[in-house]
Amino acid sequence: MMVPDNLKEEPHSTRNSSLGKEQFTIARIFGAYYELYSKDRLYVRAVLKGKLRLKSTEDRHPFVVGDLVTAESGYGEEWIILEKEERSNYLTRRSEHGDNHVLCANLDQVAILASYKDPETKDGFIDRLLVACYHTKIKPLIIFTKSDLVDPSLKKEKEDFYSNLGYEVMSVSIEDENTFPVLWKVLQGKKTFLCGNSGVGKSTLLNQLTKKSVQKVQKTNEVSGSTKKGKHTTTNSLAVFLEEDTVIIDSPGVKEWGILHLSKQELLESFPELSSAKEQCSSQYCCDLGPECNMVRFMENGLLESRKKSLESMFESLDKPHRVTRRDHWSQAITKRY
Numbered sequence: 001m002m003v004p005d006n007l008k009e010e011p012h013s014t015r016n017s018s019l020g021k022e023q024f025t026i027a028r029i030f031g032a033y034y035e036l037y038s039k040d041r042l043y044v045r046a047v048l049k050g051k052l053r054l055k056s057t058e059d060r061h062p063f064v065v066g067d068l069v070t071a072e073s074g075y076g077e078e079w080i081i082l083e084k085e086e087r088s089n090y091l092t093r094r095s096e097h098g099d100n101h102v103l104c105a106n107l108d109q110v111a112i113l114a115s116y117k118d119p120e121t122k123d124g125f126i127d128r129l130l131v132a133c134y135h136t137k138i139k140p141l142i143i144f145t146k147s148d149l150v151d152p153s154l155k156k157e158k159e160d161f162y163s164n165l166g167y168e169v170m171s172v173s174i175e176d177e178n179t180f181p182v183l184w185k186v187l188q189g190k191k192t193f194l195c196g197n198s199g200v201g202k203s204t205l206l207n208q209l210t211k212k213s214v215q216k217v218q219k220t221n222e223v224s225g226s227t228k229k230g231k232h233t234t235t236n237s238l239a240v241f242l243e244e245d246t247v248i249i250d251s252p253g254v255k256e257w258g259i260l261h262l263s264k265q266e267l268l269e270s271f272p273e274l275s276s277a278k279e280q281c282s283s284q285y286c287c288d289l290g291p292e293c294n295m296v297r298f299m300e301n302g303l304l305e306s307r308k309k310s311l312e313s314m315f316e317s318l319d320k321p322h323r324v325t326r327r328d329h330w331s332q333a334i335t336k337r338y
């Protein structure tokens, strides 16, 4: 029987299948195109296998930066993503403007960049991110930037405030020559999501960190440039691969961190100050957070003022999702930019 031309098998050699399947990490997403990274290949361009594209209509975030995928070489230089490994974790935010937004997956830590000054990052925003990390079980690391602009006593006060709550805290400054060795130590060998709004000094730090691997970063741009596929990205996150499995995932600047995917009970539980109050709770399952609730009582009478305000502001966001208070923003100065 004659086989119609369009159903004939491609000659083996043109499909390049001798290269086989390989493991990659998603470094960036451009609409339907993916930039993948592996140590051997560095950056390659890929698309989803047809079957996965169909499946993805049911799943709002089928693939995000940081996902580990298996791909095979397709036509020309393009690769085809065949499957995704199960995520160990992922970072989500949700605001009143839409549904959950998964930013990236498989992280070791989230570095919260907060500047001491110009602009001063509000505690309320740091607290929101700490809450978001708690529920994903991703370790937060608070990095206060521009420490050269403030008095050492204020620096100590801020550092002590969060380290006394059990968080890892550090201060950095481009003026301080110890900054990069210290920073490198906490980032080395880890996949870190870098989060900070415009002006906190994120680009300055990232540029310093990528100096050593500048060729790889340029190569990222070459791939995206050569595809000429729109500048619009669906997640806007970008993974930068540095030496020795050190990966930084850069995020778009955020005005506020939506926590609408969390309940009031989850918000309370994520405050370490309230953990002993929760342990004393006689009910195995949480009650309705009424006046008898140990956590609510402690919140009213035992929580430090700044932390209490953060929690109240988050409660308010849940009650009135359309209202965003100034405390939720990084700073008044930054708010004006939007």
Ligand SMILES: Nc1nc2c(ncn2[C@@H]2O[C@H](COP(=O)(O)OP(=O)(O)OP(=O)(O)O)[C@@H](O)[C@H]2O)c(=O)[nH]1
Pocket (backbone or CB within 6 Å): 145, 146, 147, 148, 149, 172, 173, 174, 175, 196, 197, 198, 199, 200, 201, 202, 203, 204, 205, 253
């Ligand atoms: N004094 C001082 N200024 C800094 C420091 N780090 C960055 N800056 C300055 O702060 C300004 C903002 O730094 P960027 O690195 O551009 O900040 P960004 O967070 O990337 O902000 P966008 O570029 O707007 O996204 C620049 O003028 C930097 O020179 C620091 O440690 N100390």
